[in-house]
Amino acid sequence: MPTWHARLRRLTLRFGGVLLLVAVVLLAGWAWYLNERVTERFEGALFTMPATVYAAPDEIYIGQPLTLADLVAGLERLNYESAGSIEETGTYRRRGNEVAFHRRAFGFADGEQPARRVQARIVDGAVAELDDADGESIGIIRLEPRSIGTLYPNHAEDRVLLDVTHVIEQAPLLLDALLAVEDRAFHEHSGVVPTSILRAFLTNLVSGERVQGGSTITQQLAKNFFLTQDRTYRRKFAEMIMALEMEWHYPKEKILEAYLNEVYLGQDGGRAIHGFGLAASFYFGRPIDELKPEQIALLVGMVKGANYYNPRRNPERALARRNVVIDVMIDVGLVDPTTGAQWQARPLGVLEKAGSRARHPAFVDLVRRQLLEQYDRDDLRSKGLKIFTTLRPQVQKALEDSTARLDQVEENRGLDAGSLETAGVISSVSTGEIEAMIGGRDAHFEGYDRALDAHRQIGSLIKPAIYLTALSRPADYSLITPLADEPTVIEQRGSEDWEPQNYSREFHGSTPLLEALAHSRNVPSVRLGMALGLDSVAATLARLGAPRPQPFYPSMLLGSMTMTPLEVAQMYHTLSGDGFMTPLRAIRTVVDREGRALSSYSLNVRRAADREPLYLLQYGLQTVVAEGTSTRLNQVIPPSVGVAGKTGTTNEGRDAWFAGFTGNRVGVIWVGRDDDRASNLTGSSSALPLWAETFVQLDNQPRDMQPPRGVEFARVDPVRRHVVPERCPGESLPFIAAHRPARADGCQGGTDKGDGANGFWDWFR
16 A cells, blocks of 8 residues: 555646646747737738828929039038048039039839939039939939928837848948847857857846846847837746747848847937937938948947937947947958958047938928828828928028027017017919928927917908909909098997007098008908908908808908918918919828829819909009018019018007018918917018018019900009000009000199108008
8 A cells, every 4th residue: 555655746746747737738828829929920010110201302403593502502401421432322522613422212202213423513503514424414303302200100119111131232231240249140040049048147147137138139129029128037038939939930031120120229309219220310311321330330339228328418438339349340350450440430420410300390290181181090100101292491491590580570579588489381382382381489399380270360461352352343443443541430230339440540541452452551451341241352261262251250351360370371372373272282292112102182273363353463462562561571582573462460469470472482471479468560570571581592483474364554643543645654553454444635643752641650560
């Protein structure tokens, strides 16, 4: 009979066997679960890719007005580097009046454009010759567009995907250095190196804490992809199992490619920098295949601790780590000691500010809103779309630079420094493309977007809608129709009677329509609007693309209604053209990760006003600048450009506006306070200076004032405002031909001496 010792031994063996079996089953189940996670990730999209937003590309073409300085500045904005030779992409060389550069390859919306060497010769401020490397003339070439923003996934990770084959061909030193430092046995092991793990275990045991990991690149990838950063043996065991499973299922090249794109290499505010592709842009402003050897060594060294070795915050620490990597490269024979020492003597070469993209948050905000009209939010944040936009960097820079004038405005108006804010929009007359936008004084601040969300009273900016409504009735109104500038009382149901006043608090009697518009007279404008009918004015506003006021109160005839700067820009863009309302747009084309164009944002126009009355209104708005409330603009922009525009000022100077257009661009500027306090602002003294500061930096094309068929000019007597024979003194004004007033017999007045109506106040309206 077995003793109790024997029975206990058998029971223990049986129980231990059961426990072992359970442990094996549990381990197998856990391994199966981990395997499912690995295959699910690798068989699907490895990375969620945010949509990247690009500015419009700079174009260079024969005959283009362009200085040598502007051409070089454009190249340097794209981080082209001055060099004696342009064998490498992203380099340029300037000699005399010639600039040679090696354009980078880029996948445009209409296809891939290869790298190309180009030489431009500038003569008298224009491109005289444009040749390729073989000396053949080329008509036009595009530079690669600059990234201006990203529509992030929810976890705010960002990356520029690298293809391992491309890296092997174009940047082999990156792979060699990475494996030399992080995993020399990568091509021999099966995901785990037991001796390294044992060595790390013993080191940690002796030290009493985790000081070594012993991880292969595959293990690091497993940790980054699937596990937390907790330093526990359970996590380490899971990491080993997943590494073995990755190596079992997938080739080394796929694992290495995933690692190149996943490794964490820094932080840009709330955005995590993942992968060597984005890190190259973020730290050096260049693609990975343009990096110098010492720059590659720095990025490889940062794998050990991207924040600890951050070259912007800890340059000395980063330099030491980089040189350690170069020492390793020397030890394994990637470089000879002499050359390696030369690399170690070079500076870090890191850009002072993040070089991955320019920041234009207001414009990108508009892009996001327009995209959401056609695309699902998740697709924008995960499918790696390329968004090609209309933003022009030079125009954007000019608009951003103009905000410096706010300091002078505050001083002139006796306001606290930093109290004023601004917003601005610039668009193309011919296409409706928005070329620049700022949402605040700090154009790079990602916060309240005043260009899109600040609903402010527009003041006299509404008056062109009133006058266009009148001029669209040519049987009743022309530019010389007299308007009564005299006291009036407007009865308003449910509120007190309203007695509108001119800005100067003076009345001028009978005033020609053109003069009332040019000098922004309030009373004749209100009387005209009431005579036309509020519904008629509201309908004109809607046709111009502005919000239709509902209800429309009489006080809105002086701009008590609110609009955003973008809405004002839409209205004035319609006024600048040939009578068609073209929706302003920020997007040209959307392209998927494979380069397929998903959609193009083509022109979508509709008739808003007849060409003839619109021409008369444009003449009136040009008179505003020539001799009305915006004459100071002539001191900055040559009168030959023929700028047309309108100032706007609201009660107690809370809001100041200027909206104007040249032959090729429309610009709207708003200035005011976020708290809407009285600020003694005027359109001409506060908003117009910013508009002028912007447009003086641009290539302003003169406005084409050739009258359309159906409009003819006639001489007008300067005193009595009658049409007179051409031999008489006076000014030629446009009329709709079928309704031109009858010509008087003989000359009616004398030489125009003026009527004294244009007073001191007109400078500040």
